[in-house]
Amino acid sequence: MLLGVLCILVVPQVFSEAPPAPPQDIQVDNWLLRWSPDPDHGNVTYTAQYSSFDSDVWTDVPYCVHTSLNSCNVSSIKARSVYGCVMLRVQAERHGQKSPSVQACSTHGDLCTPDFILTASPGSLTVHLSRNTTFLRKKADHAKYRVYYGKKGEALQGYKDGPASVTIDELQEGQRYCTRVQYLYFTRTEGLPTCTQCALIPESDSRRTVSLVLVGGVLLLVFPVIAYFLLFQRWRFKRWLQPRYTFPEHLPEPLPEPRLPVPSSTEEHYDVITSMSPE
Numbered sequence: 001m002l003l004g005v006l007c008i009l010v011v012p013q014v015f016s017e018a019p020p021a022p023p024q025d026i027q028v029d030n031w032l033l034r035w036s037p038d039p040d041h042g043n044v045t046y047t048a049q050y051s052s053f054d055s056d057v058w059t060d061v062p063y064c065v066h067t068s069l070n071s072c073n074v075s076s077i078k079a080r081s082v083y084g085c086v087m088l089r090v091q092a093e094r095h096g097q098k099s100p101s102v103q104a105c106s107t108h109g110d111l112c113t114p115d116f117i118l119t120a121s122p123g124s125l126t127v128h129l130s131r132n133t134t135f136l137r138k139k140a141d142h143a144k145y146r147v148y149y150g151k152k153g154e155a156l157q158g159y160k161d162g163p164a165s166v167t168i169d170e171l172q173e174g175q176r177y178c179t180r181v182q183y184l185y186f187t188r189t190e191g192l193p194t195c196t197q198c199a200l201i202p203e204s205d206s207r208r209t210v211s212l213v214l215v216g217g218v219l220l221l222v223f224p225v226i227a228y229f230l231l232f233q234r235w236r237f238k239r240w241l242q243p244r245y246t247f248p249e250h251l252p253e254p255l256p257e258p259r260l261p262v263p264s265s266t267e268e269h270y271d272v273i274t275s276m277s278p279e
Contacts, residue, residue: 020044020092022099023070028088028192029107031075033064035090044094046070049101050077050086053190058089058101066093085112085135085183085191105180105195111135112191114145114181122204124169125149125177131164135183135191146184152176152198173203 023035023046033048048064051057064072077086088104109115112135117128127147136143144163148156152175160166161184171177182193 017095017097019097019099020094022102023090023092024102026088026090026102026104027107027195028074028104031073031078032071033061033074033088033090033104034071035102035104037070038092041094044068044092046072046090046092048072048074048088048090050074050080050088052080052086053185053188061088087192104192106192107195109194112183113194114183116179116181116194116197118179118197118199120177120199120201122173122202123171124167125171125179125199125201126165126167127179127181128165129162129181139185143183143185146182146189148180148182148193149177152178156180156196171201173201176200 020041021038023037026033026035028034035046037046038044045066045068046064047066048061049058050061051059061072061074062076064074074088080086089101090104091101092099106113114129114133119126119128127145129145144161145166146159146161147166147168148159149168150156150158151172156178158168160168168177168179176198178196178198180193180196182189183191
């Protein structure tokens, strides 16, 4: 009876749970695999898997199955593929619900991962790659590079192949583009891809010149108008700048005018002129 009640309470909760968020920023550095777990959810475990370039089968990495850590040493699989070139991915799991698997990238170039320098110029992006690498020498003329690219924040859906440095043209100026590089053997990618690098596409001189001309034209139109108002319409500015005064609703009563005392006639002294005769 008790077991039946527990099944009724727990089983629907397990099946109603959404899968956990997939791990982020999965990077490999000297065979140490690291990722960023979801900080908002607990009880999540992670499983790392690998696959060689000549197989589509993904196999669990020993000692990296259902781990609650955010790192794992994967050096044990180095000898399980030709030249040690494998692909790695990590998947999150909680209560039987699994997240999508996320592929790992390599932070530094090694035998199976290219090393490149990114240079941006107006309208284009150049990925500087060397032809003299151990991988390319061992694969002879059947190996080259695949460069993925796209705007920052978007999926890197575009790609371009080349035996050495690759230049991507017709990019939008003033926008930031990102790239990721991986070795290509015949028509199949091999080894870990590089971690994403981004660069800002600068504006061309002609575009900056057009912008300066437009700004200069606007200034040439604005200055004469300002000068006209300053020279001939100054009285308007003075009137606009004068503060408006409003009389209060109730004015105080005026004070009575002061009255000066009038001297009495009795106080005046004067002489009576009796007669006047011409000289």
